[in-house]
Amino acid sequence: MPVWSLWPWSFSIPWLENVHVRQSLKRDDAVINRLTDHKDDASPGLELEALRACASRLRGRIISLSHARKAPHLGSCLSCVDILVAAYWTALDINPACPDDPKRDRFILSKGHAALALYCTLAERGILDEELLNTFNTSGTKLPEHPAAGGIPGIEAATGSLGHGLPIGVGLALGARIRQEGFRTVVVLSDGECNEGSVWEAALMAAAQGLDRLTAVVDYNKWQATGRSNEVLGLAPLAEKWRSFGWNTIELDGHDMAALKSGFAEAENRNGKPTVLIAHTIKGKGVSFMEDDNNWHYRIPTADEVKSACIELGLS
Secondary structure (H helix, E strand, O other), rough: OOOHHHHHHHHHHHHHHOHHHHHHHHHOOHHHHHHHHEEEEOOOOOOHHHHHHHHHHOOOHHHHHHHHOOOHHHHHHOOOOOHHHHHHHHHHOOOOOOOOOOOOOEEEEOOHHHHHHHHHHHHOOOEEEHHHHHOOOOOOOOOOOOOOOOOOOOOOOOOOOOOOHHHHHHHHHHHHHHHHOOEEEEEEEEHHHHOOOHHHHHHHHHHHHOOOOEEEEEEHHHHOOEEEEEHHHHOOOOOHHHHHHOOOOEEEEEEOOOHHHHOOOOOOOOOOOEEEEEEEEEOOOOOOOOOOOOOHHHOOOOOHHHHHHHOOOOOO
């Protein structure tokens, strides 16, 4: 199935019936081909322009599916897209042709409410079947609003009950060291998730065990469901907290692809400590009327809003 099968026109949104729009989107397939041509490589190095184009396309897909399947948590999905692209196209050693390879790197999306962003990324990377993605949030689907365990390629754990992903990641990293396996474990957390005591227990355990094949990424978009993250609990100064817990700590712009690529590379420097990337992000990134607006934690976009968003993303 072509990668564009899940874009809005398959959901009968009239504006995309325009032939000029279709032709424009078809011309953009050249960028996708540049990305998917690398699917046989474990960790393809893609130029920044292609990575940014991939992120824009993913945002468009996410917004379209949110509308079509009436799925919330759109703002949280959009804030982590660049992190996912940098991870899956520059850092993680995963062969799409063999996603269950025991030697593969492990990725856990601890902020499971952003599952739609992960599903779309896995499909784009060739790990998840497009037909399966098209069942997202439908009755009987294997792809619900939060990731579910059960043999889905690329889904290492059921998450969404916040605070569980990092402890699981610590277990994976520790188990790999005990078995003398060299795979890397990457866990993406939300900033609001850092309210959970289990996150800090896991952080202490990882530091005590010197798990330097473990990388955490905090999607620091400054919002959680009920308010500003630093007003709900005193997270700031967040980087200093992680550093005091014994982690290598790197602060960066979570939408700067070059910074993300560099951050993941730096985290590979094995010095006996786990590494955390404090990625400063914007909730709803990429669409002006969604950015930094916490209403999009639960709001579903209308057909007109999908159209406007795709235009802003350069997809028309």
